[in-house]
Amino acid sequence: MPETATRPESDPGTPARARSWWGWGYTDAHPDDAECVAMGSLLPGTLAAPLPVPQVADLNIGRPALTPPASLGHLVTADPGERAAHAMGKAYRDVIRALRGRPGRIPDLVARPERDQDVADLLDWAGAHQVAVIPFGGGSSVVGGVEYRGDAHRAVLSLDLTSMDRVLEIDAASRSARIQAGALGPVLEDQLRPHGLTLRHFPQSFEFSTLGGWLATRAGGHYATVHTHIDDFVQSLRVVAPAATGESWRLPGSGAGPSPDRMFLGSEGTLGVITEAWMRLQERPRHKASASVAFADFGRALDAVRAVAQSDLAPANCRLLDPGEAALAGASRDGSSVLVLGFESATAPVGDRLATAVDLARAHGGRGETPTTGRAAATPAADSAAGGAGSGADSAVTAWRSAFLRMPYLRDGLARMGAVVETFETAATWDRLPALIDAVRTEVGAAALKATGHPATINCRLTHVYPDGAAPYFTVAVAGRPGEEVEIWDEIKAVASDVLHRHRATITHHHAVGRDHRPGYDLQRPEPFALALRAAKDALDPHRILNPGVLLD
Incomplete structure (x- = not known):
């Protein structure tokens, strides 16, 4: 029989490290001013002194556009600090907007449900009142996946599942576990470790991302071969959608029609909210x-x-x-x-x-x-x-x-120096890979020089490899024009996306689509699949409240 796991309690005498609301990770790990200046000196044309660290108080956050009913009040907060921390992800574009005091639309409310029924109740209320619901995960999106753009909804609710963070059951015989989707990487592993087991999925954002976020974005982990994506560890999913709640069967494999899990893996919170998953585990490596x-x-x-x-x-x-x-x-x-x-x-x-x-x-x-x-x-x-x-x-x-x-952290330090630091990743077959890498270096480098007047540094690494191809990951760094960093970022991103499309390389291998990759995703996606995806959206989210603008209009 499955056993119940126990969530280790944190030491009350150990203060929690503060998370940055505007940049990556922990505030105490950010480069100081001197380190920022030293990094900036490596890129000709950057600022003489770093931009100041932004403060929530400078954002002038207004009152929420809508107040939830009393029955939901214990789940929801309008605290300005919480709202600011849930306004954006952690892409360069997000960081520089925060540094320049232009974070975009800040959510009216932040909700932290504690059980499936809470999620369903929040979705019911949001659908009845034209409230956009943005599933937040750990907020580590680098593709605009956790922010709201536009004005089609009366209010915006950021849905944070990190209170639903327990390993509920462990089936040792099948070596699998039922885990709530809000578990951050370290929280999840801490609960598995006493059983000698591990999910062993370690994206770079491991400390700051959740199981639900990994599933919703089909995240890549540390394995460079074979088990490269979170998909490989999924046994079944439980999803709460505005129209219905459902759970797939736990099976080692099945040929019974299209996979129900595949509908929600990579759906980025547009079709439903993943609240639990049975995940395949491994013994810890020795x-x-x-x-x-x-x-x-x-x-x-x-x-x-x-x-x-x-x-x-x-x-x-x-x-x-x-x-x-x-x-x-x-x-x-x-x-x-x-x-x-x-x-x-x-x-x-x-x-x-x-x-x-x-x-x-x-x-x-x-x-x-x-x-x-x-x-x-x-x-x-x-x-x-x-x-x-x-x-x-x-x-x-x-x-x-x-x-x-x-x-x-170093990227954020360079952003404080006014540098434009963009990363993007893709995958292509081996026959196309050399030409693709050369084209990115040449064309993206030319675009950066044209946009800024400064030569760019463009580096490449392969993060994941397959028998038929590989996933190159590019970093572009160049001095920006003060106050125009976002526009330069957009220009470079557009050129990079065009290069990928012409070489039939995917718009993203493991960073998800979000809002930033929508143009490239629309070009890559076959039309019959697009028709089916639109129909699924209409059926599962009839009020169109879930993560508007991601994957679909």
């Missing part, structure tokens, strides 16, 4: 091995990664950093590209698999350090970056792991 391999030629490095991806080795980590990305991470100082490899297992040593992967990479011109092995990382936060790295990981692996966790 064996790890990692190594890095350097390449003088990026093209040969791509060939090496393809060889590893098309083998049966299935590394947990197989990330290729181009010279710029490797230098930024401190993984290389001689202009080399660096391949970071990692393997892990709960049952057997993985050193032989790593050695074989390193040999494959060396056969394509790589030069690698001696592979190292070690025990599993001690904390989930370390796991999220480690991707199979052991405690004895080589210097390049260690540098990359540290940079991986720090990078979003």
Whole structure:
């Protein structure tokens, strides 16, 4: 029989770290002014001094446009700080708008339901009063997925499920668990750890995103091969929609028609609110091995990664950093590209698999350090970056792991210096990949220079790899024009999206569609599917209150 999990209680003597309402992560982890200036000096044309950290008090947040009934009052707040923190996600576009005092429409109310019935009651009220409902997750969206744009609704309600954060049941025999969708990554793993189990899904936003957010956006995790997306761990979903509530069966597999779970995976809160999921778990890994391999030629490095991806080795980590990305991470100082490899297992040593992967990479011109092995990382936060790295990981692996966790904070520091720092990711088949990467570097670089008058830094890394293709992740950094950073961001984004479309690369591999990727998604989506999606929206959300403007008009 399934057992009930116990949620560990936090130590009341330990103060909670404050989350930033305007930028990434924790306020105490943000770069200070001196560090911002030092980073800005690396990009010609940035500001002489950083923009001040924005304050909620400067936003002049007005009264809510609508008041909920008394029966819902205990679930809802109109606190200005809460409303500001739920106004946007964590994209560069969001950060610079907050820094410039232009956050857009701030939600009138923030709701924190505690059970499914609360969600249903909130949706009933919102539908009857033309209130837009924006499922918030952990608020880490980087594609405009958790904000409201427009004026078609009387009021805006941000729906925050983080009070629904418990592992409700664990089925040890089936190695699965029923988990509420509002569980943040660390909260979820803390409840699984005493049972020797893990979901082992570690996106970069692990600390600040929820299970429901991962499911609604089809999030990518730390696995570079095989189990690359949250989809791979889903056993069944429970969804509360304005029109109905339903739950799919728990099954190891089924051929009974189109998958009901697939309708809601990636639906981004437009069809219903995912409140629970049965998720497939794993034993916690006990064996790890990692190594890095350097390449003088990026093209040969791509060939090496393809060889590893098309083998049966299935590394947990197989990330290729181009010279710029490797230098930024401190993984290389001689202009080399660096391949970071990692393997892990709960049952057997993985050193032989790593050695074989390193040999494959060396056969394509790589030069690698001696592979190292070690025990599993001690904390989930370390796991999220480690991707199979052991405690004895080589210097390049260690540098990359540290940079991986720090990078979003550094982006915000550059934003304070007036820089435009854009990231976007995609996926394409191996035959298209080299030309795609070259086109992004050339055309996006030209667009950034035209928009700003300054040369841009454009770096690329492969985050996930498959036998038939890979997912390149690009970072663009350039000095902006004071006060016009959003417009420049929009210009660069439009050019990047056009390049992806022309090369038949997806508009997003794991960042979701949101509002920022809508034009590219509309071009990629087949029309018969669009017809079916519109019909599903009409049936499940007849008042069109759920996340308006995402996926559909």
